[in-house]
Amino acid sequence: MPKFEYAPAPESRAIVTIEKSYGLFIDGAFTRPKATFPTVNPADETVLAEVSQAGPKDVDKAVAAARRAYEGVWGRMSGAERGKYLFRIARILQERAREFAVLETLDNGKPIKETRDVDVPVAAAHFFYHAGWADKLEYAGLSASGADVPRPHGVVGQVIPWNFPLLMLAWKIAPALATGNTVVLKPAETTPLSALLFAEVCQQAELPAGVVNIITGDGRTGQALVEHPDVDKIAFTGSTDVGKAIARSIAGTSKKATLELGGKAANIVFDDAPLDQAVEGIVNGIFFNQGQVCCAGSRLLVQENVHDQVVAKLKRRLGTLRVGDPMDKNSDLGAINSRAQLDRITSLVEAGVAEGAERWSPECTLPTKGYWFPPTVLTGVSQTHRVATEEIFGPVLSVLTFRTPQEAVAKANNSAYGLSAGVWTEKGSRILWMADQLKAGVVWANTFNRFDPTSPFGGYKESGYGREGGRHGLEAYVTTAPSTLTGAAR
Amino acid sequence: MVTVSTTTHTAQDLTAQARDVLGVSRLTNHALTSWLHGLPGVDQVGCEARAASLGTRSVKTTSKAWAIDTAIGMIDLTTLEGSDTVGKVRSLCAKALVPDPLDPTTPRPAAICVYGDMVATAKAALGDSGIHVAAVATAFPSGRASMPVKLADTRDAVEAGADEIDMVIDRGAFLAGDYLTVFNQIAEVKQACGTAHLKVIMETGELVTYDNVRRASYLSMLAGGDFIKTSTGKVQPAATLPVTLIMLEAVRDWRDLTGSQVGVKPAGGIKTTKDAIKYLVMVSEIAGDDWLTPEWFRFGASSLLNDLILQRQKLATGAYSGADYVTID
Numbered sequence: 098m099p100k101f102e103y104a105p106a107p108e109s110r111a112i113v114t115i116e117k118s119y120g121l122f123i124d125g126a127f128t129r130p131k132a133t134f135p136t137v138n139p140a141d142e143t144v145l146a147e148v149s150q151a152g153p154k155d156v157d158k159a160v161a162a163a164r165r166a167y168e169g170v171w172g173r174m175s176g177a178e179r180g181k182y183l184f185r186i187a188r189i190l191q192e193r194a195r196e197f198a199v200l201e202t203l204d205n206g207k208p209i210k211e212t213r214d215v216d217v218p219v220a221a222a223h224f225f226y227h228a229g230w231a232d233k234l235e236y237a238g239l240s241a242s243g244a245d246v247p248r249p250h251g252v253v254g255q256v257i258p259w260n261f262p263l264l265m266l267a268w269k270i271a272p273a274l275a276t277g278n279t280v281v282l283k284p285a286e287t288t289p290l291s292a293l294l295f296a297e298v299c300q301q302a303e304l305p306a307g308v309v310n311i312i313t314g315d316g317r318t319g320q321a322l323v324e325h326p327d328v329d330k331i332a333f334t335g336s337t338d339v340g341k342a343i344a345r346s347i348a349g350t351s352k353k354a355t356l357e358l359g360g361k362a363a364n365i366v367f368d369d370a371p372l373d374q375a376v377e378g379i380v381n382g383i384f385f386n387q388g389q390v391c392c393a394g395s396r397l398l399v400q401e402n403v404h405d406q407v408v409a410k411l412k413r414r415l416g417t418l419r420v421g422d423p424m425d426k427n428s429d430l431g432a433i434n435s436r437a438q439l440d441r442i443t444s445l446v447e448a449g450v451a452e453g454a455e456r457w458s459p460e461c462t463l464p465t466k467g468y469w470f471p472p473t474v475l476t477g478v479s480q481t482h483r484v485a486t487e488e489i490f491g492p493v494l495s496v497l498t499f500r501t502p503q504e505a506v507a508k509a510n511n512s513a514y515g516l517s518a519g520v521w522t523e524k525g526s527r528i529l530w531m532a533d534q535l536k537a538g539v540v541w542a543n544t545f546n547r548f549d550p551t552s553p554f555g556g557y558k559e560s561g562y563g564r565e566g567g568r569h570g571l572e573a574y575v576t577t578a579p580s581t582l583t584g585a586a587r
Numbered sequence: 588m589v590t591v592s593t594t595t596h597t598a599q600d601l602t603a604q605a606r607d608v609l610g611v612s613r614l615t616n617h618a619l620t621s622w623l624h625g626l627p628g629v630d631q632v633g634c635e636a637r638a639a640s641l642g643t644r645s646v647k648t649t650s651k652a653w654a655i656d657t658a659i660g661m662i663d664l665t666t667l668e669g670s671d672t673v674g675k676v677r678s679l680c681a682k683a684l685v686p687d688p689l690d691p692t693t694p695r696p697a698a699i700c701v702y703g704d705m706v707a708t709a710k711a712a713l714g715d716s717g718i719h720v721a722a723v724a725t726a727f728p729s730g731r732a733s734m735p736v737k738l739a740d741t742r743d744a745v746e747a748g749a750d751e752i753d754m755v756i757d758r759g760a761f762l763a764g765d766y767l768t769v770f771n772q773i774a775e776v777k778q779a780c781g782t783a784h785l786k787v788i789m790e791t792g793e794l795v796t797y798d799n800v801r802r803a804s805y806l807s808m809l810a811g812g813d814f815i816k817t818s819t820g821k822v823q824p825a826a827t828l829p830v831t832l833i834m835l836e837a838v839r840d841w842r843d844l845t846g847s848q849v850g851v852k853p854a855g856g857i858k859t860t861k862d863a864i865k866y867l868v869m870v871s872e873i874a875g876d877d878w879l880t881p882e883w884f885r886f887g888a889s890s891l892l893n894d895l896i897l898q899r900q901k902l903a904t905g906a907y908s909g910a911d912y913v914t915i916d
Contacts, residue, residue, distance in 0.1 A: 101654070101871035101879060106645035210643060373836055374633030417872045426645035523628045543630045 103419075106426040108209045113196045115203075115290065118147040121155055121313060122296035124162035125306025128155070134315075136289055139206035140423050140432040140467045148289045151312035156281070156321040159310040163252040163279040164327055166307030171279050172249060172582050176232035183228030183275060185302040190221040190267075193298070197291055199424075201263055204290040206432030206468070207386050208423045219548055220267035223566070226550035227275035230571060234276060237568055240577045247575035248582075249277035250329040250353060254322040256343075257292075258335045259285035259434050260389040260490075264548075266292055268565050269332050270309060271550075276574040278330070281310045283322055285335075287435050289313040320346070328352060332573070334391070337488075337514075337559050355563025355573045357391065357555055359488040360516030362537065363509035364394030364545060365499075368403045370521035371543065376410045379494065382519060382545035384418065384472050387430055388492040389438070391560075392517035394545050396478075396485060398505050401498040408476060408496065415459045415472050422464070430492060433468040442470050442491030449475050449484035449495070480508060488514070502527060506534040515557030519545045538564070598774040601811040605770065608809060608845060616767040623766060623805060629797035629833060638828040644868045651864070655899050658863040658891075659686065661881045662696035663721055663852065665889050667728075667820065675916075676705045680712035682916040687896045689912070690903070696892060697881035698751060702727070703744035710748040721751035721786070725776060728790075728819035730755035734772060741779040751784040752776070755819060756803065758793045766806055773810035786852055786885075787812035791830045792822040800830050804837035814850040820887065825855025828865060835873040851878065854887020860898040863891060 120128035133147035151159070171179070190197065197220075198212040207216075230237065239247040253273045257265040262284055273280050284292035292311050299309045312318060316339070323331055323343050333343055334357040347354055364382045366375050382394025399407050423431030433439045450456050454475040463469040470491055478485050478495040485495050499505040509518055518537040520528050532540040538556045541547060548554070553569035555561060563573045602614050611618040646654055664683050666675060680699055687693040698719035699709045709720045722744035726732035732740075741752055754776045760768040777785050787807035791800050807815045815834055818825035831853045838849045851874070857863060863886060870878045878884050893913045901907050 100876045101867060102650060103644065103646060104648045104650040106647050214643070370627070371630035371633065372627040374630040374637070377633055377637050426643075544633060 103427045105422075107422065107424045108199060108202075108426055110199050110203065110424065113200045113203075113294075115146050115200070118149075119289070119293050119313070120149050121151050121159070122293065122299075122309075122311040123155070123159045124165075124310065125300065127296070134286075136204060136287060138203050138467075139287075139434050140464070142466050142468075145203055146290060148293070148313045151283075151314040151318045151321075153321045155312055156318065156325055159281045159312050160252055160254075160322075160325050160327050162307035163281050163310055166305055167249075167251050167279040168582060170305045171274075171308045172251070172277055174277070176234060176277070179274060179277060180228045180231035182302055182304050183224050183231060183271065186298055186304070187221050187224035187228060189298045189301055190217065190224060194218070194221070197263055197294060200294055201291045202423045202431070204288050205259065205262060206423055206434050208425075208428040208431040210426055210428070211386060216261055216264045219550070220264045223264075223267040223271045223550045227271035231275040234571065234575065237571055239572055239575050245577050245579070247276075247577055248580050249574065250576055251278060252328050253278045253280050253330045253332060253574070254325065254328040255280055255282040255332045256319045256322065256335065257282065257284055259288040260386060260391070262288040263291040263295065265334050266295060268334075272565070272570050272574050273332070274308065276571060278574055279308050281312060281322060281328070283312050283314065283319050286313075286315045323347065330354065330574070333357070337561075340561055353573070353576070355555075355565070356561035357563070357565060358516075358559060358561040360391045360393065360514045360556065360560050361396060361486065361488050361512050362392055362394045362514075362517040362519065363396045363398045363505075363512075364519040365398045365505045365509060365521065365531070366400065366403070366407055367502075367520075367522040367524075367527070368400045369523050371523060372403070372407060372410060374543065375521040376407065376414050378519060378521060378543070378545040379411055380414055380418070383494045384430060384492050385546050387433055387470070389434060389490050390546065392539060392546065392554075393490075394517075394519050395489060395493070395495060396509075397494055397496045398499050398508055399496065400505075401500055404496075404498050408474070411474065412457065412459070415474070418459065418461070418472055420461045420463065420469070420471065430472060433470050433491060436468055438490065439468040439470060442489055442493060445484060445487060445489045446473060446475070446493055449478065449482055452482045452484070454478045454482060454484060454495070480511060486512065502531065506531065510534075510536045513559045516560035517541065596774075596777050596811050598771070598778045601774040601777060605809045614767070614770070616765060619766040619770060619806070620764065623802040626801055626805060629801055631797055634797055634832060635829045638832045638869070641832075641869050641872060642828060642865045644865075646864050646868065652899075652902050654864045654867050655860060655895050655902070656694050657879060658860070658867060658886065659895050659899075660694045660697060661884055662886050662888055662892055663698045663700040663854070664696045664892060665700040665820070665854070665887055667700065667702060667723060671702060671705060673705075673708050676701055676708045677712045678916050680709055682892070682914060683713065683718050684716055686892060687899070688914065690900070693896065693899065697885060700753065700887065703740060703747065703749070706744050706747035706749045719750040720748060721753055722747075722749040723753045723755075723819070725754040725772075727753070727755050727788075728821040730757050731759075734775065737772065738775060738779050741776050745779065745781055745783050749783055751786060752780050753786040753788055753816060755788045755790060756807065758790050761794065761799070761803060761806075769806055770810045773807060773812060777811035784813045785811065786814035786816045786850075788816045788819055788854075790819055790822055791817045792824045797829065797833050800833045801837060804834050805841070808837070808841050808849050812849065814852050814885070816852040816854055816887065818853075818855040818887075820855035826853030826857055826887070828869060831866060832869060832873060835869060835878070838878070839874045848877070848883060850883040850885065852885040852887055857886055857888050858890050859894050863895065
């Protein structure tokens, strides 16, 4: 029997230049590298570069630079002028798309086809979208009619995760700049490189110094930024534990915050669903980005009368998933981002099996070096199992069943989280009813993990508060409180 | 060399088999409707997204060489024009026998596809080369004729030596919900085919929705089609990746259901090597590698062959030649 083998199709890494070491990007320039720590390629554990650990004094400098830029330039600039800079950044991101895709894949471990087709183009789309808002904020309905026009908070401290380093940067920086705020952003400890390349883009776009500052480091840097007295607003995406700590630390201050935290989304498949597409949605829901997605469809709720059929189709489909070298254009799954995350996934799956779940993975040969976990399906999972309630943040699907729409809703909502959900049915009225009942910030109907800058994203309950994207996303970055700035442009 | 099963089917056999698959005592239009409309629906957006994502597979070097040769061997090299002459058909047959005079290792296409009156000419030109002759029949391309005419058209081609018959379904009957008529016509044509292989053209461009494509695929397989084929090439759109995706899922699931394998033939509009490779990727990842032979997958095409030959020369020599270095037919 013939067999269609795909020859290796590696993307070239020659397009991107990675420095030996990086300083911090403060006030429009890079500082000299110091107190460095390595960032590794999770696919083979090689060190890519050394980056600097920003200390409290560095945070001070970055916040002060942002404050100067806000008061001196950015806060006074007209929306139309700010928009020009954002359009420029968006175009440069498109022009340097391959460079960003390669760098992101090297630093994060996700497959090149995802960085190429999702992370980078959607990041550019966020800048384009928000560039368009910059001169229309007065008409966005952000303040009551007759009230003062909305104005920026001032200096925004932003802390982002490692799962979509560039895309989360875009979600944070684009609306902040469009609304006239200046930014100090801390990328995740394990994935700082695309943010540092973005700093070069800011220089290339001739963005005024201090409008965007990028400081690298671990949790201590993030804490120093969050607790800095001259930061007006915090935007955080990451774990619920850290989100709670941030909320505690800013309690009693005048700082505003938006928190986008964990999730344990239910992907609900009814017996009348388009099953082949539902299987694709299940795969995309939990294996996109190795399942390291806060809104991942990690709980499959399938109607009991089609459970066996859906699981059989799913297993056959998983047999065609290609796990391996993230730089290969045909890889569907890449590496787990870090040793720590791999350990967490491994221990949670073991706990699931110990509690009675049945574990299944397709045959696949994992590379010997790097952090790898096979696509995994846990069947026979009950609502009471840890793998049904805790966020695994890995390529692990827990399969549960339900009998009626009411039971599906009850099980889907029986979670500390409420970030996203998916509904698969051919019945339009049921989609609307389900969307109304589900306590989730995003409900996808007959699709999953679709992101668009025009659509607000955010959670209920322990998945956080505030929205990002769309008109709603602008609200978090403006206030109608009186300005401290004299002579600012409107 | 393509192998052909030698079993003949009577329309009664096929009806009995269909009753068995449906689990009914009498094959009525109601029974067929219940069964076909009970198939899971197709979500258009999801289906098209899946097809597009398979189109991003990167097929290079050795895989590309393999794919090009495999694709050449799957072509039904086609001429279906009112202006076809004996000279044109002979010339096309000569092209099939020697696709690339510069490289005798070039594989030959699977078949020549012509109108029924050209079968004898093609048969004589191809001799015992092993290249099949396929004939379109049943009042191709519209299928708007009475059943005796369609059967006579089929028998004519078979008697002239056609190895394969490409019939068209009655799209009017299908769209009117008269599935039993469509079933009976396919079953009767199948019987008229004798040992010739039957490809059932659904003309998906006239069925329009993916739900219809899925239902027509199952109906064609149920009625005894050896192949399900997208299009006549006379209606736009002809073959598309999402339509072929639905058909590949259908033959895959049909084998799970009944144990018998049915082939797939996209036809019309597939012109480039890049397109052909996307189809092969889809065959491999949706139906499985069991379908990656000319026995189970064909391309209905004419200009595709020369683009494949150009790309084949490029892989062998490292340089593109040009349209003047491949023979037109």
